[in-house]
Amino acid sequence: MVTLVIPNVLASPENELERLYRAVMAQEEDGLYCLDMRYVSFIHPVGVVALIGAARFLSKISGQTVRVINVRPDVLLYLSRMDCVSNCREWLSFPQATDDWARSTYTPNLLELTFVRDHRDVVTVIERAERIFARWLQSGDVYTLLQILSELCANIYQHSGDVNGCVLIQKYDAPPGVVVRVAVGDSGYGVRTTLSRRCPDEALSPLDSLARAFEGYTARPSGRGGLGLRRVRGLAIGTGGHVWIRSESASLLFSGDARVSRNDLEQVPGTQVSVSFRGPMRN
């Protein structure tokens, strides 16, 4: 059995997730893996996406479910509330929670882990998100959130080739307003492979591919496309939020006027996106 101790990075700025990816992607053994989460005190949606991605990788190479141990009770309850415990049984085995939060279909703070496999799933996510967040956000901000969701979720099922791509949302109080964090992730083709279908003769690096995705390049045979991520960036930045995208060994972060690129990351399959936007609390 191989035990990996997860550093407390699942609620840190996205670039800190590399500490998790580095530890996970170095594994090659065929055997039982354990993720020791003793140091994890908090998780953001993008941290859940990273955890799932790590578990899927370890599960794939080992052929077994990954055990999670030493989870703090509040963290376990959060993962349970996020439906991560029940929905990820194929890859992750969690200890039994001693308590259960009261479940309400219209819980006001989060949208649980939802797999996006086709257009109907996107509609379901949007309808559910609207019901949840209309309580907290002004109507314009609800619209912003739904547009971001629509574009990001559509990319999952239209481009990733992964039937287990997922989305999660969490609202946080940030007086006098709120911050909403959206994370989507898949373990599919990655942006470079997707875009290379239209430019097969060009040797794009993972970072080049991410840059092109934000410049309007599209993988669609029709040549029409390439707006989604740019629109998401415009919407998020316009509220004072940020957009972070990671694919294979590269990442791009947009925040305000800043753009931070990295091309020295651990090779991780698929694409992960984290978006935050800010809005005033609904009156």
Place this chain on the structure above:
Amino acid sequence: MTSLGSGKIFITREQGEIAYAMVRGRLQELPEGELLLLDFPEKQLMDASFADELLVRLTAELNEDAFGRRGLGVRRLTQDTELNIRAVIELRRLDRKIAILAIGDETPWKIIGRLEANLLDAFELVQRHKVMTAPRLADILSVAINSASNRLKRLYDLHLLQRSYKVSEQGLEYSYFPWA
């Protein structure tokens, strides 16, 4: 008038492609000189990809005269949807090249998109006066007839106005008017 279904969620490019094909067919069936009005449900949600695939694409093709002298308008778009469409037009770098007709609040028609101020002024004046000629517009705006004529022609080329003509002693005279 064409309704786009009973739902209020208009998202994803693939759905936009389906809507595009349907609306394109309806547009082609219209007699020339008529406008197809797309009626959207109240409080609709439309994402950028759908808006681009349906409205921006069709409007761009309309301006290339792909549909002859037919028009396209929209009704009941929310402010958020209109903002989204404007953002798409900007992302596509089609500012000042396309504009979408929408049923107005206080006027019969308004424009979604960014056009030069002088074109917007001319458009408003045509709406107010119902019929407009270049000499009349030139007189109202105190500009040269050539300039007035260019503005009206530009609005016509963008399928934002219709026009008729008569042959007078002064030659061919166009009258511009809003879509009915």
